[in-house]
Amino acid sequence: xxxxxxxxxxxxxxxxxxxxxxxxxxxxxxxxxxxxxxxxxxxxxxxxxxxxxxxxxxxxxxxxxxxxxxxxxxxxxxxxxxxxxxxxxxxxxxxxxxxxxxxxxxxxxxxxxxxxxxxxxxxxxxxxxxxxxxxxxxxxxxxxxxxxxxxxxxxxxxxxxxxxxxxxxxxxxxxxxxxxxxxxxxxxxxxxxxxxxxxxxxxxxxxxxxxxxxxxxxxxxxxxxxxxxxxxxxxxxxxxxxxxxxxxxxxxxxxxxxxxxxxxxxxxxxxxxxxxxxxxxxxxxxxxxxxxxxxxxxxxxxxxxxxxxxxxxxxxxxxxxxxxxxxxxxxxxxxxxxxxxxxxxxxxxxxxxxxxxxxxxxxxxxxxxxxxxxxxxxxxxxxxxxxxxxxxxxxxxxxxxxxxxxxxxxxxxxxxxxxxxxxxxxxxxxxxxxxxxxxxxxxxxxxxxxxxxxxxxxxxxxxxxxxxxxxxxxxxxxxxxxxxxxxxxxxxxxxxxxxxxxxxxxxxxxxxxxxxxxxxxxx
Amino acid sequence: xxxxxxxxxxxxxxxxxxxxxxxxxxxxxxxxxxxxxxxxxxxxxxxxxxxxxxxxxxxxxxxxxxxxxxxxxxxxxxxxxxxxxxxxxxxxxxxxxxxxxxxxxxxxxxxxxxxxxxxxxxxxxxxxxxxxxxxxxxxxxxxxxxxxxxxxxxxxxxxxxxxxxxxxxxxxxxxxxxxxxxxxxxxxxxxxxxxxxxxxxxxxxxxxxxxxxxxxxxxxxxxxxxxxxxxxxxxxxxxxxxxxxxxxxxxxxxxxxxxxxxxxxxxxxxxxxxxxxxxxxxxxxxxxxxxxxxxxxxxxxxxxxxxxxxxxxxxxxxxxxxxxxxxxxxxxxxxxxxxxxxxxxxxxxxxxxxxxxxxxxxxxxxxxxxxxxxxxxxxxxxxxxxxxxxxxxxxxxxxxxxxxxxxxxxxxxxxxxxxxxx
Numbered sequence: 034x035x036x037x038x039x040x041x042x043x044x045x046x047x048x049x050x051x052x053x054x055x056x057x058x059x060x061x062x063x064x065x066x067x068x069x070x071x072x073x074x075x076x077x078x079x080x081x082x083x084x085x086x087x088x089x090x091x092x093x094x095x096x097x098x099x100x101x102x103x104x105x106x107x108x109x110x111x112x113x114x115x116x117x118x119x120x121x122x123x124x125x126x127x128x129x130x131x132x133x134x135x136x137x138x139x140x141x142x143x144x145x146x147x148x149x150x151x152x153x154x155x156x157x158x159x160x161x162x163x164x165x166x167x168x169x170x171x172x173x174x175x176x177x178x179x180x181x182x183x184x185x186x187x188x189x190x191x192x193x194x195x196x197x198x199x200x201x202x203x204x205x206x207x208x209x210x211x212x213x214x215x216x217x218x219x220x221x222x223x224x225x226x227x228x229x230x231x232x233x234x235x236x237x238x239x240x241x242x243x244x245x246x247x248x249x250x251x252x253x254x255x256x257x258x259x260x261x262x263x264x265x266x267x268x269x270x271x272x273x274x275x276x277x278x279x280x281x282x283x284x285x286x287x288x289x290x291x292x293x294x295x296x297x298x299x300x301x302x303x304x305x306x307x308x309x310x311x312x313x314x315x316x317x318x319x320x321x322x323x324x325x326x327x328x329x330x331x332x333x334x335x336x337x338x339x340x341x342x343x344x345x346x347x348x349x350x351x352x353x354x355x356x357x358x359x360x361x362x363x364x365x366x367x368x369x370x371x372x373x374x375x376x377x378x379x380x381x382x383x384x385x386x387x388x389x390x391x392x393x394x395x396x397x398x399x400x401x402x403x404x405x406x407x408x409x410x411x412x413x414x415x416x417x418x419x420x421x422x423x424x425x426x427x428x429x430x431x432x433x434x435x436x437x438x439x440x441x442x443x444x445x446x447x448x449x450x451x452x453x454x455x456x457x458x459x460x461x462x463x464x465x466x467x468x469x470x471x472x473x474x475x476x477x478x479x480x481x482x483x484x485x486x487x488x489x490x491x492x493x494x495x496x497x498x499x500x501x502x503x504x505x506x507x508x509x510x511x512x513x514x515x516x517x518x519x520x521x522x523x524x525x526x527x528x529x530x531x532x533x534x535x536x537x538x539x540x541x542x543x544x545x546x547x548x549x550x551x552x553x554x555x556x
Numbered sequence: 557x558x559x560x561x562x563x564x565x566x567x568x569x570x571x572x573x574x575x576x577x578x579x580x581x582x583x584x585x586x587x588x589x590x591x592x593x594x595x596x597x598x599x600x601x602x603x604x605x606x607x608x609x610x611x612x613x614x615x616x617x618x619x620x621x622x623x624x625x626x627x628x629x630x631x632x633x634x635x636x637x638x639x640x641x642x643x644x645x646x647x648x649x650x651x652x653x654x655x656x657x658x659x660x661x662x663x664x665x666x667x668x669x670x671x672x673x674x675x676x677x678x679x680x681x682x683x684x685x686x687x688x689x690x691x692x693x694x695x696x697x698x699x700x701x702x703x704x705x706x707x708x709x710x711x712x713x714x715x716x717x718x719x720x721x722x723x724x725x726x727x728x729x730x731x732x733x734x735x736x737x738x739x740x741x742x743x744x745x746x747x748x749x750x751x752x753x754x755x756x757x758x759x760x761x762x763x764x765x766x767x768x769x770x771x772x773x774x775x776x777x778x779x780x781x782x783x784x785x786x787x788x789x790x791x792x793x794x795x796x797x798x799x800x801x802x803x804x805x806x807x808x809x810x811x812x813x814x815x816x817x818x819x820x821x822x823x824x825x826x827x828x829x830x831x832x833x834x835x836x837x838x839x840x841x842x843x844x845x846x847x848x849x850x851x852x853x854x855x856x857x858x859x860x861x862x863x864x865x866x867x868x869x870x871x872x873x874x875x876x877x878x879x880x881x882x883x884x885x886x887x888x889x890x891x892x893x894x895x896x897x898x899x900x901x902x903x904x905x906x907x908x909x910x911x912x913x914x915x916x917x918x919x920x921x922x923x924x925x926x927x928x929x930x931x932x933x934x935x936x937x938x939x940x941x942x943x944x945x946x947x948x949x950x951x952x953x954x955x956x957x958x959x960x961x962x963x964x965x966x967x968x969x970x971x972x973x974x975x976x977x978x
Contacts, residue, residue: 454616455649457636459663460714466637469662473653 138231140272141238148264158233159192159225160256162209166196174210191217192224201240201249208236237264238271307527331511331528335535338507341422342490348430349437349486350479357441357478362450375438383432387499390428394419394500420502428500433489437482444478480547488536508532565589565625566750567613567718572622574608582608584774586622590752590767592717595744597753599761600771601797609771610720610754615639626718637666642711642719642749646726648703650695656682656706657691663714681713684743701732708740712747719744721753725760737764758798762786770794787845791832792920795843802846802889808838808919815914817861818842822884826861827914832921840919846878846890848916851900851908862911865889867902877901883910 043051145152171194192213199206212229216222240246241264250261264271306315313329314321323329356375360368378386393399396415404410418424448471456466494509501510508528515525543549567590574583583605590596598606611617612624615636623630631639650659660678669677682688685705695703704724711719721740725733741764744751755761761768762782769779770793777797778790789795792803806820808830816830818840828842850856868887869880876892879902883889891910893899902908 449647449649451645451647451649452651454614454636455643455645456651456662457616458614458639458641458643458720459666459710460637460640461662461666462637463635465666469666470651474651 135231138233138235141234142231144267144271145234145237145264147270148267149260152260152264153228153234155225155227155229157257157260158209158229161261162195162198162206162213163193163225163256164195164197165193167194167199167206167210170194170199170206171210171214174207175214177211195255197255201253202237202246204239205233205237208233241265241268241271307523308531310524311527311531331508334506334508334511335531337422338491338509338532339535341426341505341507342487344426345429345433345490346437346483346487348426349434350483352430353434353437353441353482354475354479357438357445360438360442361445361448372442375435378432379435383495384499386432387428387496390424390431390496391419391500394424394427419500421504422501423505424500424502425497425505425507428496429490429493432496433486436485436489440481440485441475441478444481445475448474476547480543484540484543487539491532491536564591566592566594566627567752568623568625569609569613570623570625572609572612572619572624574605574612574617575620581620581774583612583619586774586776588769588776588779590750592750593748595741595751595753595764595766597755597761597765597768598771599755599758599768599797600777602756604771605774606754606769606771607722610722610752613752614641614643614720640714640716640718642714642716644707644711644719644721644724646723648695648707648724650703650706650710652695654694655691656687656693656695656698659695659706660691660710660713663710667714677713681709684712685709685739700728701736704728704736705739708743712743712749716749718750718752721751723755724753725755725757733760740764762798770797772797788831789843789918789920792841792843795918795920800846800890802844802849802886804842804844804884804886804889806840806842808833808836808840810836816919818919820884824861824863824884826863826917827912828917828919829915831918833919841921842917842919844912844917846892847894848912849891849910850912851891851893851902851910853909853911856911857913860911860914862909865908865910867904867906867908870902870904881908881910 045051045054047054142153151157194206194210194213209229212233213224216224216227241250241261247265247268250258250265253261309315309321311331312335313324313332315324356371360371360375363371391398395401396417396419398419400418401410401415405412405415410416418427452470452474453466456470457463461469491507492509493507494513497505497507498510498513501507509532512525512528512532515521515528567588569586569588572583572586573581575581586605586609588609598609600606608617612619613626615631615634619632624632626639626641650656651662654662657678660681661674664674664677678691679688682691685708687702687705687709690698690702690706695706698706704727707724711721724740725736728736737760740751740753753761753764762785765782767779767781768785770777770785772793778785778794780788780790785794786799789798795801796803804818804820804826806818806826809817809819809825811830811833814829816828816833818826818828820826826842828840833840853862856862863883865881865883867879868882871878871880875895877895877899879891879893880887881889881891
């Protein structure tokens with residue numbers, strides 16, 4: 034009685050506030066519930082959610098790569114083939130350009146060789162670049178290299194960059210650092226002995242073309258000063274450092290906005306390019322726009338997938354409802370036989386069932402033979418029922434039918450026959466009694482069956498692949514293609530994500546219109 | 557047995573038979589006619605064919621043979637929805653996806669009645685069962701008694717002349733059931749409708765009906781007003797089924813008009829009224845109600861036979877006293893007396909003499925023990941004990957008597973039985 038008289042919170046027998054002890058009691062229940070599901074939760078997390086999440090991120094990430102290093106690291110072709118999905122021709126552009134960049138560099142190498150033959154030897158470069166103070170630049174380049182090649186940087190490179198040279202010849206120092214790192218880490222060679230790759234000469238030429246650098250070189254007195262000054266003296270003979278012209282020379286695509294827009298779209302860490310592609314759009318310098326008609330594919334496929342899934346769902350309802358009604362209303366013995374017939378497809382392999390439809394539906398198949406024999410169609414005008422959407426709809430309706438019948442049956446089983454009798458005794462005809470009284474009560478079964486069939490249909494892959502031809506394939510066939518054949522995983526992931534979003538949206542719509550409480554799988 | 561009277565009969569069964577499997581008859585040659593405005597109850601144990609009769613009348617089952625007439629028209633070939641018969645189902649069968657008002661409007665809607673008229677009728681019907689405020693609710697939000705009222709209102713809203721009720725009060729608790737019994741009879745009387753009511757509860761049948769048809773084994777055993785049914789049962793089944801009853805078995809010694817002498821198996825002789833025995837030498841079962849047994853010799857007729865009895869048990873029940881006696885080999889002979897100022901309280905063990913008026917003791921048939929009857933009457937009347945569990949032999953020895961042996965021996969069930977009609 035004391036609990037009711039005191040003004041504070043209600044206390045339990047041991048003086049703890051009632052709410053606290055209730056929460057404690059409930060917490061134990063919650064923990065037990067969590068423990069019960071934890072094996073499954075762990076399994077799902079490890080095998081399913083995490084890989085899927087990482088797949089999804091692939092659809093939004095491509096690195097912007099430094100072209101030159103990329104060539105040497107053979108990464109440019111990888112990037113090229115990846116971007117090739119977005120714009121055909123990029124791949125070959127990257128590959129041929131990569132080869133020609135070498136030629137451009139060799140022009141400069143020849144110039145330096147003429148100026149002083151020592152300049153094209155390893156010791157000159159090593160002497161020029163070796164020093165202290167350039168660690169920042171070196172580490173910077175090291176980071177880029179490891180990103181590109183996914184190699185581990187070893188602690189001993191046998192080379193340190195001179196800060197003085199880096200200040201004097203910034204481009205050359207950068208290019209040399211790249212080369213040195215590449216040589217030391219990838220080729221595992223001695224940096225001091227080898228002559229750098231041609232690109233370094235191009236970088237040096239770029240530095241020396243600057244009048245400010247020329248005068249600085251004149252004042253420079255460190256290792257290799259003589260060679261540099263000789264080169265400056267012959268500066269008039271140096272090929273022009275107009276790299277734009279060189280690139281234009283290699284391929285005029287390099288000076289078109291499109292290529293650079295493409296690099297920009299896919300260049301950042303995250304890109305919307307795959308998603309835009311998945312809905313037949315692209316990002317141009319003028320903003321997002323639709324692809325040309327002949328390049329549109331995915332919206333059509335999404336559309337077809339949705340519409341055909343709906344057709345399949347509706348035909349499953351039409352075919353399954355009477356069967357379920359029979360099942361629910363026949364005497365037990367006949368109902369059991371019928372139930373086995375319904376379940377029989379479940380015990381047969383999906384592939385076998387689909388292949389059976391192939392045998393039945395083809396133009397020289399059983400159904401056409403019967404039609405011809407019965408005289409419904411002429412022998413030379415056999416119906417095309419396969420390798421188009423008709424084939425997909427027929428085969429998938431058959432395969433998914435049990436998923437409609439079973440929930441319908443279990444709901445109908447719970448509707449007592451007295452409702453129909455009551456309706457009839459109140460003056461309703463058979464049809465009115467069915468439509469006004471029986472049907473509304475079976476709607477939860479239709480809802481459950483429809484959700485099952487529709488969601489299974491929308492992601493179906495094997496059956497459309499086998500009997501669908503080109504007209505009857507679904508978006509999932511395209512996803513499978515990108516995953517296993519074209520290896521454009523980014524696009525596949527984007528398509529899959531959109532499909533998932535569409536299904537969620539439909540589910541939400543269904544909940545709004547029909548109400549998810551109106552879905553019953555039984556009882 | 558009821559005879560088809562023709563003439564002003566509103567509902568009439570003529571030689572109706574029904575079989576589900578083609579081998580056994582569930583309803584055997586049923587003849588029944590009832591005038592307009594009557595409240596008729598079909599009473600019987602489960603499986604006796606009463607619900608089948610109701611379903612045939614409603615049109616959900618077809619008669620295998622015979623004719624059912626409604627208001628002079630044969631209705632065998634009329635589908636249920638054209639019969640215009642209101643029906644209240646055992647579990648109400650209120651449509652769960654409609655509100656109460658929609659449920660009530662349903663029969664009017666299918667009759668293509670205008671909206672305003674519909675609403676008015678629904679309102680009137682709801683008021684009639686005092687549920688006016690519940691029109692917007694769903695059946696699942698109502699209690700059992702409320703659902704019952706709605707089911708009743710729905711069966712009445714389209715003003716049928718005939719209403720069928722299939723054990724409508726079976727799911728209600730005792731108090732509510734008694735209230736609804738009253739309510740239903742009042743409504744039926746006020747509206748002047750004809751009601752066919754099916755139940756297995758004899759109290760319900762006796763209190764509500766104008767006439768009761770007692771069903772057993774596919775036949776009407778007796779069709780009579782409640783008082784006649786109780787006081788003048790036509791056969792041992794009815795005597796046993798309605799109310800509490802003592803039975804003694806014997807052979808007719810002599811018959812003289814409406815009096816006869818029965819020689820019991822114990823050798824004693826008693827006076828009785830011959831009901832369906834015709835000549836001396838026939839086996840019979842005499843039936844006497846516990847409240848008609850007399851201890852006081854002075855109240856008996858001169859020359860009346862008496863029996864020696866030993867008091868086995870005395871139960872005080874407030875308004876009545878109840879004794880269990882050992883009489884002529886029957887250890888379950890029940891006697892009841894009113895707790896009047898001059899009532900005697902007999903102590904167990906005392907020897908007394910009992911007797912009765914010849915007209916209260918009815919000499920009935922002694923039916924053969926058949927398998928079906930045994931099946932139905934395997935139950936003790938208190939409906940809690942299976943007679944077979946009581947260890948009684950119910951095997952097919954006609955002279956052993958079947959119905960006499962289904963009384964419960966347990967005192968607490970005597971108690972129970974005493975309440976039943978109390």
